[in-house]
Amino acid sequence: MRGTRKDEDDHDESSVPVRLDKWLWAARFYRTRSIAKEAIESGHVRYDGERAKVGRAVRVGAVVNLRQGFDEREVIVKGLSDQRHGAPEAQQLYEETADSLRRKEDARLMRKSGPMFDVVRPERDQRRAGTRFKRGE
Template sequence: MTDSIRIDKWLWAARFFKTRTLATNAVELGRVLQNEQRVKPAHSIKSGDVLEIHHADQIWVIEVLRISDVRGAASVAQTMYQETAASAEHRAKSAQDKKYFKEPSAALSGRPTKRDRRLLDFSRS
């Protein structure tokens, strides 16, 4: 077992992204920070590094515990990192907010039609 690995490969193995290509794109777009700095997909990570992952309306702040380049079971992947307490609390609060408040425009895709606009205006009244 190695002591460092490419960040995109680790994100895929830890099951934050379905494919390695998605992990690579996220790192390239700056949605993954290592120790509060942007990195390239080929950048190496090691145990003890802190990653901030912005993925699908969620922000994970985790500490890397184990290095593995093999994508295994989800239960094994969860032992590869530990989420910070502040991050877990923030994600729980966001989930609670989403449960009780739904953004009216979230269901719309693209530009609203005349009917959509009327429904939006009606819901605000």
């Protein structure tokens, strides 16, 4: 009798195509598939150097560039999964490149060193002058 996919314990997940949004979600880059889909559609995710579509089939060895907040990551796909597991299992699905790790560390140190620009609140007379200027007085 032929078993279903859930019944097969020795199933090789690398033979089943996985959508890019599912893989990003399973690898824990994004909290939900809808957030992963929005990131792909807005151009924050590139697959092998090209802008990707949500349904793109992921293959082992592909390079995925993605932006998360201020950080840009470059990862190499090491495994496929369309199910979300714990963080240790998710980290087995990809390997971050050395260049990406260096850029991420540099950006972290820049943020830690202080603000990129000083936020100075204008004084009262400056605020009032700005209000008068906007009104055309």
